[in-house]
Amino acid sequence: MEKALNRWCWENFINYRSLRHARDVHRALATSQSVQMDPSSVLFRTKPDCVIFNELVRTTQNYVKNLTRIDPLWLAELSPAVLRHGGLTSFF
Numbered sequence: 001m002e003k004a005l006n007r008w009c010w011e012n013f014i015n016y017r018s019l020r021h022a023r024d025v026h027r028a029l030a031t032s033q034s035v036q037m038d039p040s041s042v043l044f045r046t047k048p049d050c051v052i053f054n055e056l057v058r059t060t061q062n063y064v065k066n067l068t069r070i071d072p073l074w075l076a077e078l079s080p081a082v083l084r085h086g087g088l089t090s091f092f
Contacts, residue, residue, distance in 0.1 A: 025056045035062040043067060050075070 009016040028035060035056065037044050043051065046069075054066035 021056070024058075028056055028062060033062055035064050037067065038063045038065040041065065041067060043069060 005019070006016045008014075009019055027033075037051075038057065048069040050070050050072040051064070051067045052070055053064035053068075055064065057063045057065055
């Protein structure tokens with residue numbers, strides 16, 4: 001399966017590692033795996049209501065990096081389906 005996916009990515013000019021990373025992030029969110037803010041983040045000691053992130057790092061724990069605080073109402077406006085299918089979940 002992975003070999004076929006890698007080949008498909010190559011044929012369609014898509015970076016395989018980026019696609020695999022996106023899949024890992026999706027799995028973490030879809031299965032409600034716990035994640036922590038990276039301790040080096042400026043938001044680490046804060047309790048933002050909602051964040052978006054760009055990087056998921058797996059060590060002994062799952063950490064999110066490159067994150068920014070957002071207004072939760074933005075999600076309701078931009079993606080009402082999120083609220084219809086389970087709502088927003090707090091990960092921290």
